[in-house]
Amino acid sequence: MTDGQLPGTRGAPDGGAPAVECRGLTKHYWRGDALVDCSFSVPEGRLAALVGPNGAGKSTFLRIAAGLTRPTSGDIDVLGEPIVSGRTVATHVGYVDQVRPLYRRLRVDEHLRMAAAMNDVWDQAMAVRLLSQLEVPLRARVGRLSVGQQAKVAVTLCLATRPRLMLLDEPLASLDPVARTMLMRALLAEVSEMGTTVVLSSHVISDLDPVCDYLIILRDGQAVLSEPMDDVRAGHHLVVAGRDAPSPPGDVVTEERGARQVRWMVRSHEPPIGGLGGGSGEGPDVEVLRPSLDEIVVAHLTRRHASATTPADDGGVGAGGADGVDGAGQRDLVIADEGERA
Amino acid sequence: MTWVSWRLHRTQLLIIGTLAVLAAVAMTTTGRPPMSLAVHDVQALAWGLLFALPVAAGVVVGVTVTARERERFTNRLAWTQGISRTRWLLATLVPVAVVGSVAVALISSIATWWVAAAGNGPRIDPNPFDVSGVVPVAYFLASLGLGVLAGSVIRNEGLAGASAAIAAIAARIVVRNVVRPHLAPVVHLTSAHFPLRDLGPIWSSIPGGSAVEHGWILGYGWVPAGRTTPLPGHSWYSSFRPATGSDIVGVRCPVVTPSGSRSSFSVHSDCSNPAHLHFVVNFQPLSHYWLLQAGEAGIFLAGAIAFVALAAFLLRRSSE
Numbered sequence: 146m147t148d149g150q151l152p153g154t155r156g157a158p159d160g161g162a163p164a165v166e167c168r169g170l171t172k173h174y175w176r177g178d179a180l181v182d183c184s185f186s187v188p189e190g191r192l193a194a195l196v197g198p199n200g201a202g203k204s205t206f207l208r209i210a211a212g213l214t215r216p217t218s219g220d221i222d223v224l225g226e227p228i229v230s231g232r233t234v235a236t237h238v239g240y241v242d243q244v245r246p247l248y249r250r251l252r253v254d255e256h257l258r259m260a261a262a263m264n265d266v267w268d269q270a271m272a273v274r275l276l277s278q279l280e281v282p283l284r285a286r287v288g289r290l291s292v293g294q295q296a297k298v299a300v301t302l303c304l305a306t307r308p309r310l311m312l313l314d315e316p317l318a319s320l321d322p323v324a325r326t327m328l329m330r331a332l333l334a335e336v337s338e339m340g341t342t343v344v345l346s347s348h349v350i351s352d353l354d355p356v357c358d359y360l361i362i363l364r365d366g367q368a369v370l371s372e373p374m375d376d377v378r379a380g381h382h383l384v385v386a387g388r389d390a391p392s393p394p395g396d397v398v399t400e401e402r403g404a405r406q407v408r409w410m411v412r413s414h415e416p417p418i419g420g421l422g423g424g425s426g427e428g429p430d431v432e433v434l435r436p437s438l439d440e441i442v443v444a445h446l447t448r449r450h451a452s453a454t455t456p457a458d459d460g461g462v463g464a465g466g467a468d469g470v471d472g473a474g475q476r477d478l479v480i481a482d483e484g485e486r487a
Numbered sequence: 488m489t490w491v492s493w494r495l496h497r498t499q500l501l502i503i504g505t506l507a508v509l510a511a512v513a514m515t516t517t518g519r520p521p522m523s524l525a526v527h528d529v530q531a532l533a534w535g536l537l538f539a540l541p542v543a544a545g546v547v548v549g550v551t552v553t554a555r556e557r558e559r560f561t562n563r564l565a566w567t568q569g570i571s572r573t574r575w576l577l578a579t580l581v582p583v584a585v586v587g588s589v590a591v592a593l594i595s596s597i598a599t600w601w602v603a604a605a606g607n608g609p610r611i612d613p614n615p616f617d618v619s620g621v622v623p624v625a626y627f628l629a630s631l632g633l634g635v636l637a638g639s640v641i642r643n644e645g646l647a648g649a650s651a652a653i654a655a656i657a658a659r660i661v662v663r664n665v666v667r668p669h670l671a672p673v674v675h676l677t678s679a680h681f682p683l684r685d686l687g688p689i690w691s692s693i694p695g696g697s698a699v700e701h702g703w704i705l706g707y708g709w710v711p712a713g714r715t716t717p718l719p720g721h722s723w724y725s726s727f728r729p730a731t732g733s734d735i736v737g738v739r740c741p742v743v744t745p746s747g748s749r750s751s752f753s754v755h756s757d758c759s760n761p762a763h764l765h766f767v768v769n770f771q772p773l774s775h776y777w778l779l780q781a782g783e784a785g786i787f788l789a790g791a792i793a794f795v796a797l798a799a800f801l802l803r804r805s806s807e
Contacts (some may be wrong), residue, residue: 211567213807231572231803240567246560251494259491263568263575299564306569 164189164310164342170219172205179205185371194353195346197363203346207312211240239308243315245299249288264306272305293324304335313345354438362445369445381441384409387430393417399444410444492582503544507594510536514601537618541626546651549634554647573799588624595623611703611776620780625787630655632794639798668705670782671775675715678766698772707768
């Protein structure tokens, strides 16, 4: 009801209550499963990136968390309260849908008036300030705005309710780089001031790289990774060695065999050099590189459930899965492409 | 929230208002209502608007409240704000229901005057009844409820609107023909002779018959003595002039001939026992006008509430 209930500072410790926690979340549609026994949590105060190919269940998860979609089974707690679709009123939770639904015939300022009537907490001053900062005309009909401008309106409507949790489904999709940067910067400034937890889904991993401090990778309806971004970076190593070198210790996520060398994505707390028989730089053909976030995500998305990987040509991240038994590799390449384009 | 409802449905309400004004102008400038729909173009337009407006307005606004939102996904915006789905439904629905009801009530009161201006006072027979009194408001609200309900099941606005309109029209036809005649006790008048002169029955020629002229005639004809309705499996004879070999209301009678110059008909002596037949007219007198109006309005209002309640239940359960 008042701003006093909102946490004033950002960055609750990871030991704190999770802002979102799901256990065994399953959503079955007639055309297939969107989520299968999916479990993970996002600690309060984080800016979490939710990544995965189309159909991995990102949107379904966000809609369930927003109380729009009823899960087939499993539980989900949001801000410590269980969510029951249709019954739970989303106070303190903001949601921006993938299609960014707005009333096309209404002007921007009419949307503000409407949102003010529908929410106990509404910061009109913030909304007006944000929209002018984002260069969105208040008197314009929403139907006449560009996709990017509409996204800015949708995110502003969400921010001005001063939510404790924001669920954003592809907020940057189909935005040009200028609008993307502008929106992301404004969003970051507001949420870091309010201490809002954000769960943000995107195809474009490079957009999330510099801003997110938590990463969830969804694949085929399951969370294959869910941890702080720092741990993700510190815990993944790209090992490049001669093709006859033995597998490195630790959790080998992917292995790509080329004509002369082999590349492993290894998940371990320690750099996996020791197991290869030498320290860093030991031997001409053993090298440990720091993978980019793109490479880490793609590795997890192309990982075979069995540890074996088929031989593949040099280069082509994820090509090992492209001739795919499960087709996942094909979709992942699309993601990688989008990341590069961005 | 009232502003929100007005803002979202402004266009439809303005269109309804315009049509209502058109109907009002057509009525006030033409004075007398026609006996049939096609007598005069303007009057026909007025009749058409009066019949169609409550259902059309209700359905169009009703589907906007639910189907349009779901079709354009704006319900995903509305349902993730700080109010419940049911409250959102009522917040957008109730103001337009009130405004629409007031508009329809205004029109139907003008129509009531228009019908009475024919000179015979208010009328209880079906066509004038449908457009006067309080039933138009009830039709509007029931159609609104049907539109809301259809929109909570069918996501496509056009399809939902068409389904709701068909359901509303069907409900009106069924209630008008099957239910309304029995909403008040039917009055039976019996006579030993057929009150016929020239082209039609002259009701005043039978005792108490003047009430029939202002009433709603449900059926008349020869039936066996002791009955007020045709025998099972038979219907009211459709014409005052039975044809040869026809089946007169429940009694097989081979030949009926006019006696004299068609001023009266009598049952032919070949009929097994003419004394076993008497002439009956069943009707709802004008004094039952408000009983029928209240009964029918009650049915449609109950329907409206039930449809909206069911829609609210379905929307609450719906999974986006």
